[in-house]
Amino acid sequence: MKTLLNPWFVAFCLMWGVLYFARITHHPILYLNGHLGDFLAVPVIANLGLWFQRIFIAKRSTYVLKPGHVIFIVLYLSIAFEWLLPTYHPEIFTADWTDVLLYIIGGCFFFKWMNRPLEATGTKGSA
Numbered sequence: 550m551k552t553l554l555n556p557w558f559v560a561f562c563l564m565w566g567v568l569y570f571a572r573i574t575h576h577p578i579l580y581l582n583g584h585l586g587d588f589l590a591v592p593v594i595a596n597l598g599l600w601f602q603r604i605f606i607a608k609r610s611t612y613v614l615k616p617g618h619v620i621f622i623v624l625y626l627s628i629a630f631e632w633l634l635p636t637y638h639p640e641i642f643t644a645d646w647t648d649v650l651l652y653i654i655g656g657c658f659f660f661k662w663m664n665r666p667l668e669a670t671g672t673k674g675s676a
């Protein structure tokens with residue numbers, strides 16, 4: 550559970566919530582609306598993946614994602630949201646290569662600042 554209480558993860562989820570609320574109330578936040586969500590995507594998704602791995606797969610709080618895991622998330626989001634979806638649904642999705650750069654920056658941020666082992670507490674469910 551401590552993985553989900555990472556201060557960066559909590560802050561990023563709150564920021565995404567504010568962006569989402571602003572969008573659905575038709576008051577998008579200028580400049581942040583289009584790009585902040587893309588930066589936040591990789592750290593949030595990777596942190597959820599890290600939590601899942603710690604609880605169900607590795608079963609240890611010291612587990613961290615390997616660089617290949619984070620690269621996979623960045624590539625998946627880039628291909629899905631900046632190539633495939635805009636190609637097949639251009640009326641809904643727009644390809645923006647700036648978003649790919651933001652996915653990469655978000656992945657680097659996650660890997661450097663969030664992908665840390667937790668202190669070993671001796672309890673299996675504390676990750």
